[in-house]
Amino acid sequence: MDNDGYVMTGTSFLLILPVLILFIVLVELNYEDTESEVQIMESEKILQVFQDLEFNIPRLTRQVLKEEAYFVISSKKPFIDVRKITRDNLQFKVDQITQNYDKCGLQVNCTVLSIKESDDPFEVELTSLVVVQKDNVSHQEILQQKISIIDPYDPLPDPLPFVKCNEYGGASINGSRIYYAHSLVLYLEQRGEKNGMVYENASSPLFINQCPYDPFVCHGDPVTMETLKNCLDNGFYHESNDGACYLCRLEGKNTCPHQGLEVFILPPPTNNQSDTAPCSVDHVLFGEGGEIYPGVSIQYHQEENLIFQLFLDDSHRKKYGLPLI
């Protein structure tokens, strides 16, 4: 009985063996097949993630800068190291986006490496490292983006005036302009400047907008000053070697070594024309004692007996194509 059973089992096993081998081979081939299909889908998903991030990072950066600017405006305290803080704040926002990919089984890691000024003062330069991984497929890339700080839909405010005027009574926002009331006069008085009174109730633009009148020398054309008037009405910002870039403005600096921005601070229209007063450019007016220099009056508009004027030195007159002193 034992013997019989033994022989039969061995035979049956031999009979089954090829079937088993066949089965194993079939399963293996099939498995490889589906695996390569999955890989295609994954690499497509990874590409999609890169495109998503490339599209979203500029928007998030502007959002972070805007929040920081309004934080400076309300707290009146400039940042010590704005580049590091911006990087951290942006990292937090980017992480919120990348976490969403976990649901799709993708591990997305975007590290903001640095944020710094660009050659163009209306941009900031951002470098980030993106790593996307799914199971055994992984892809990494360094993203270098120049991000415009101009957004017609959601413009960025200039925080500098609020920092500078903090100890002198502050500045206030009305619509899209900043009004200085008495603070600018006090600021200039404290630094021993003469004729600071013309800046009683002065104003300057709140939002960063790029001046379309390029080259700048055309501001002086025509002699009736229509171009300059329109530039001042709109409160356009201009590229400047002396003025501070946007990131340095968040640190409360009026000048910086980078390519920066400058804007005109306008005295209110008056009945009696003054002759000289501190130069009406923000990086001069917000300077420390030695940095402030005088300018001579330019009348750019008149309404009945109200005179619209600003004060400029020769180098700024030359830059904007205005008549020299």
Place this chain on the structure above:
Amino acid sequence: MSGNDGPDKEGGQVLSMDLLLAMVVFTVLLGVSANAMDMVSSKMDEASYIHSLERIVTENINILLNTPGSPENWEEGHLPMSMVKPGLAQIDPATGTVNQTLSMKKILKLAENYNELMDGKVLPFGLKSTMIVSPRDSSLNTITISDQEHGETASDILIINRIVMCDYMMGNKLTSIISHPASDASATELTQPICPHCNLTLNFQHPWQEPGYNKPGWKCKPFTITQNDIKTTDIYLMTDPPQILDKSACWILDSTQNLTDLRFMFTTSPQHLNDKLSQLLGGKESATIWLHVFSSGNSDEAFDVYIGRFSKNTPVENIKTQYLTPQPCNFVFKVCI
């Protein structure tokens, strides 16, 4: 089965007969299954070859559509085509990054040198393929990059179909005034530039058109033009849709140096601006020009205005607003494997 019936010498023989029988069946089965396995595995081989080819081609087409190629400006032809790895993605001139739009210049260059750029780089040698970019907007021409006859012997055709944005780059947008409500409500411009007409007497001022109100008003925008633009290109003003319903609509073109109230009506065909701009520029090398557009503010009659630059002597039928902004297209690629 005779095991229990008693001491039997034949018992062993019965057993070996049984075994023999089993061996015969086993041998036959082994032969059959070996044959079957051979057939299956050769079929599998073929399938996995086609499959890996499909995979390679699909991935290479993805790369073709999502990268600018190397060198990035290969379409300018500084390098011989044999040293180029093609890619069709456009580099954003402002930021220098790759944007999700195909460049028409690259597409045309690829069409010119199709085999040289594709064989051995994007496709394995010797495969016949068809590549077409067909705009969703049927008024625009379909671009056939390659149309190679499919042989009768083709065993399998791989088709890749993608929706892409394609920049026709026939023209360059100088400025636009968009009145069509944006699909995204947050994407409406909050600040409009202050028009230089605000310094003129009341009749000539341009009260803003508040978004969302059905009130007539002006929308004004500056743009910069150079003497060179006027000399080397044709500049046109056009609207989308070309035929506008708003009977009160008109436009002014002037500069702060020379403000005017000279109003023009919109026409169905694009209007050539070179002479007007040349007058406004005078002898200057470049100038900032203002475009002022008046409209009824009625949302049913809303229209967009564009000013665009086209290469000299572009035929009038190619002067279209669609050529100024990237258009959605179907990218279709077929290859015989």
